[in-house]
Amino acid sequence: MEERMNSKDVQIHINHVGMTFKDNKGNDMEALKDINLDIKKGEFISLLGPSGCGKTTLLRIIADLLKPTKGSVRIDGMMPREIRMQQKFGIVFQSPVLLDWRTVRKNIELPLEIMHYDAQRLPERSAEMLKLVGLEEFANHYPKQLSGGMQQRVGIARALGIEPELLLMDEPFSALDEFTKEKLHVDMLDIWEKTNKTIIFVTHNIQEAVFLSNRICVLSPHPGRLSAVVDVDLPKKRTLDIRDTLHFSELVAKVRNSFEGGSL
Amino acid sequence: MKKIRKLGQKKWLVTLVWVIGIVIVWEIMAFRVAAVKRTPENILPHIYQILYSFIDSSPVAGGQTALMVVASNAVATLLRAAVGFLLGMGLGFVLALLMKLSGIIEKLAFPYLMLIQMIPILGMAPIILSLTGDIGTSRIIIAAILTFYPVAANTLAGLKSVETEKYELMYSYAAPKRMIYTKVLIPACLPYFFTGLKIAAPMAITASILVDTLQGDGGLGCMLSQSLRHAMSIYVFWDIVLVSAVIGILSTKLMGWIEDLVSPLKRIDRQIGRRGGK
Numbered sequence: 001m002e003e004r005m006n007s008k009d010v011q012i013h014i015n016h017v018g019m020t021f022k023d024n025k026g027n028d029m030e031a032l033k034d035i036n037l038d039i040k041k042g043e044f045i046s047l048l049g050p051s052g053c054g055k056t057t058l059l060r061i062i063a064d065l066l067k068p069t070k071g072s073v074r075i076d077g078m079m080p081r082e083i084r085m086q087q088k089f090g091i092v093f094q095s096p097v098l099l100d101w102r103t104v105r106k107n108i109e110l111p112l113e114i115m116h117y118d119a120q121r122l123p124e125r126s127a128e129m130l131k132l133v134g135l136e137e138f139a140n141h142y143p144k145q146l147s148g149g150m151q152q153r154v155g156i157a158r159a160l161g162i163e164p165e166l167l168l169m170d171e172p173f174s175a176l177d178e179f180t181k182e183k184l185h186v187d188m189l190d191i192w193e194k195t196n197k198t199i200i201f202v203t204h205n206i207q208e209a210v211f212l213s214n215r216i217c218v219l220s221p222h223p224g225r226l227s228a229v230v231d232v233d234l235p236k237k238r239t240l241d242i243r244d245t246l247h248f249s250e251l252v253a254k255v256r257n258s259f260e261g262g263s264l
Numbered sequence: 265m266k267k268i269r270k271l272g273q274k275k276w277l278v279t280l281v282w283v284i285g286i287v288i289v290w291e292i293m294a295f296r297v298a299a300v301k302r303t304p305e306n307i308l309p310h311i312y313q314i315l316y317s318f319i320d321s322s323p324v325a326g327g328q329t330a331l332m333v334v335a336s337n338a339v340a341t342l343l344r345a346a347v348g349f350l351l352g353m354g355l356g357f358v359l360a361l362l363m364k365l366s367g368i369i370e371k372l373a374f375p376y377l378m379l380i381q382m383i384p385i386l387g388m389a390p391i392i393l394s395l396t397g398d399i400g401t402s403r404i405i406i407a408a409i410l411t412f413y414p415v416a417a418n419t420l421a422g423l424k425s426v427e428t429e430k431y432e433l434m435y436s437y438a439a440p441k442r443m444i445y446t447k448v449l450i451p452a453c454l455p456y457f458f459t460g461l462k463i464a465a466p467m468a469i470t471a472s473i474l475v476d477t478l479q480g481d482g483g484l485g486c487m488l489s490q491s492l493r494h495a496m497s498i499y500v501f502w503d504i505v506l507v508s509a510v511i512g513i514l515s516t517k518l519m520g521w522i523e524d525l526v527s528p529l530k531r532i533d534r535q536i537g538r539r540g541g542k
Contacts, residue, residue: 091436097429101451101529111437142532
């Protein structure tokens with residue numbers, strides 16, 4: 001499976017990426033095999049697949065949290081490491097990973113402090129981010145005083161605060177209840193529209209992937225490989241009721257059928 | 265039954281029951297000892313006698329009242345303990361950081377730290393005294409040694425408690441090592457550090473009192489052994505025991521108050537009434 005496009009639009013170029021881990025018995029475990037994928041600037045890409053398909057591994061390779069054993073990734077023509085050193089990655093983890101002793105505002109300011117952002121403009125910047133995720137009133141709360149959904153929103157605000165080139169999200173909503181998740185899905189689309197960031201979103205939920213993304217990369221396990229790329233031709237502005245349309249169900253079915261062997 | 269359980273949740277009430285219980289047992293013993301005493305003074309005086317001795321204006325030694333003796337010697341003991349405590353605290357914290365920075369230092373240092381901890385103070389004190397030749401210095405050193413281990417061990421545990429995700433977060437922002445320490449590791453280990461201080465504070469004081477007994481240059485321990493040998497009123501002995509216990513408890517409390525001032529974590533936990541959760 002290859003997904004190639006006109007090279008001038010491409011922001012992320014994933015070229016023959018393979019990843020082999022050693023398990024505890026010393027045997028080779030092929031987590032990813034020959035992944036080829038081009039991602040355009042401003043896309044909302046979902047990496048979708050069952051557990052063990054290597055979707056998180058792929059995200060971590062893009063984020064320079066892992067080095068691939070084969071192939072390479074180029075982002076704007078640079079190595080992931082260079083992009084990371086320039087502090088151009090915004091990562092949202094599965095758990096919010098907030099610092100308990102910092103207020104919501106101070107948590108959002110953490111990466112800005114690391115990159116020596118102008119201290120005088122710091123409060124203004126964090127206020128802007130708080131507004132984006134709708135947590136203005138909670139600026140001086142501590143993470144433990146917030147619900148799981150709010151904590152994850154702080155994580156998103158923190159990731160966006162540094163104006164990243166790329167927003168990488170690793171199953172950010174999987175631990176949340178259905179209602180909170182829906183709310184955050186709508187928020188996410190809103191944020192995508194407002195900021196126009198390239199977003200790579202890892203998930204194992206087909207509906208979530210269809211609702212959020214403009215392209216879905218379907219990964220299959222053992223070894224993890226790209227088995228299909230599905231374009232989601234829904235309008236960019238989406239509301240929750242779009243999930244009740246026939247077209248949405250057709251897309252979900254199409255994605256489901258694209259898993260190798262037809263089903264999971 | 266339900267009412268009793270509800271009452272049991274009131275902290276002050278539990279304390280009150282304990283105090284009353286101890287007073288009753290104490291007084292029974294005091295009467296019993298008084299009945300068989302062979303000395304002019306009751307070796308186990310009644311509680312009111314002990315309390316009265318604090319405000320008694322008759323001199324017990326060198327023209328000083330019991331209160332003056334206890335207070336001046338308590339200050340001496342506390343100052344020495346405090347110097348040793350601060351020294352041990354600083355060294356313990358720095359060593360914990362070094363052990364975190366380097367696995368080799370941890371492997372080299374940690375087993376010996378535990379060994380030092382196992383030598384009884386009574387055995388260690390004369391050795392250190394003969395090494396330094398000065399009782400004041402050895403008192404400080406012993407208080408420092410006793411403080412050092414709980415602080416280092418707890419702080420190290422705190423530094424190690426930081427989850428991988430937090431490192432990855434800092435890594436993804438290309439944070440330099442210095443910032444990982446100042447912004448994540450050190451704030452994260454503070455509650456553990458204070459746990460170490462709370463354990464160490466009364467130990468440093470006890471050690472200081474124990475070393476006092478070795479040589480007659482003042483301090484609570486010195487007065488303690490003198491009063492036991494009937495060089496002074498028996499009440500002084502009990503006054504010192506009481507004061508030492510109170511100081512020990514207060515020293516732990518003091519660490520808690522300082523923690524409240526320094527670290528916001530405890531305040532938040534209390535606010536949401538979910539202490540120690542997570």
